[in-house]
Amino acid sequence: KQEVTQIPAALSVPEGENLVLNCSFTDSAIYNLQWFRQDPGKGLTSLLLIQSSQREQTSGRLNASLDKSSGRSTLYIAASQPGDSATYLCAVVKTSYDKVIFGPGTSLSVIP
Amino acid sequence: GAGVSQTPSNKVTEKGKYVELRCDPISGHTALYWYRQSLGQGPEFLIYFQGTGAADDSGLPNDRFFAVRPEGSVSTLKIQRTERGDSAVYLCASSLGGGERGPPREQFFGPGTRLTVL
Numbered sequence: 001k002q003e004v005t006q007i008p009a010a011l012s013v014p015e016g017e018n019l020v021l022n023c024s025f026t027d028s029a030i031y032n033l034q035w036f037r038q039d040p041g042k043g044l045t046s047l048l049l050i051q052s053s054q055r056e057q058t059s060g061r062l063n064a065s066l067d068k069s070s071g072r073s074t075l076y077i078a079a080s081q082p083g084d085s086a087t088y089l090c091a092v093v094k095t096s097y098d099k100v101i102f103g104p105g106t107s108l109s110v111i112p
Numbered sequence: 113g114a115g116v117s118q119t120p121s122n123k124v125t126e127k128g129k130y131v132e133l134r135c136d137p138i139s140g141h142t143a144l145y146w147y148r149q150s151l152g153q154g155p156e157f158l159i160y161f162q163g164t165g166a167a168d169d170s171g172l173p174n175d176r177f178f179a180v181r182p183e184g185s186v187s188t189l190k191i192q193r194t195e196r197g198d199s200a201v202y203l204c205a206s207s208l209g210g211g212e213r214g215p216p217r218e219q220f221f222g223p224g225t226r227l228t229v230l
Contacts, residue, residue, distance in 0.1 A: 004154070034218075043116075043203060044155075044221040089154050099168060100145070100205075100219060102154030 002027040004103035006090055012109040013080055021075040021106045023090030028068050035064050035075050036089040038105070044089065048075070080110045114138070116222035118204050124228045125194055133189040133225045137206030144187050145219060146179055147203040155203050161187060162209055194229045201226050 003026045013019055023033075032051045036044040048057045048064040050073070056065040063076040077084060090103040117136045125131050137144050143162055147155035157171040164184045172178075176194075181187040191198055205219040 036221075041226075043223040044205075046218060046220075049218055091154070099157050099160060100147075100155075101157070102147075104152070104154045 002030075002092060002094065002101045004090060004092060004101050006088075006103040006106050008106060009104065010107040010109075012111060014111050015080060015082060017080050017110075018076070018078050019080055019108070021077070021088050021090075021108070023073040023075070023103055025071045025073075025092050025101075028071050030068065030092045030094065032093045033064075033066050033073050034091045034093070034100070035062075035073075036091060038087045038089060047088075077108075080108075082110045082112045084108060085110050116204055116206050116220055118202075118222040118225050120225060121223065122226045122228075124230065126230050127194060127196060129194050131191050131194055131227065133191075133202050133227070135187045135189070135204030135206075135222060137185065137187070137204070138220055139185075141206035141208055141220075142184070143207045143209035143217070143219075144181060145205040145207075146187070146189050147205065149201045149203055149224070151200075158189070191227075194227075196229050199227055199229045
């Protein structure tokens, strides 16, 4: 059974700092991996999607890497801003169909 | 274009009551998913529709939970005899689909329905 974990559970950093969020999954047979952002009381916003054949994806100040063989992904946020404060969820999609397995999330707080 | 919408945004009910939660997917999306998110946790898969049929309902916690999608568009999640442990945010997502014969497509999520069972 696929399990997704995220470390740390919560993180508080001063504005401007670069930071890394970690995600691990137990079954390397994934089709893709996504990072989502969730603001309090809101739905999920997709940030980056990495296909299993890819090593990384970049969008603005965000960079996500994938090491499928070791079951790990990292989300790198450069020059963090208070507006980045949210919960970040890592999720994997199983091979063969679309069911998404989510991690528990990392709650990020960027202090002005 | 409109995204995934869910109604109501909030639902408060009493233990033992019946509730229905509605999801309007993005037009043209054949695949629809329901997830449940408890406080402090990531969403957990409940059920997946490809068209009108439930392709995978393995995430439904028990027989009090049921979902339908009669015309392959709008879906309703139905919970009978609600319990306090059913309190959570219920998220719906849709995608262009792919199923077992094609690659998974990106899912787009609605804002969720926050269900509180008193």
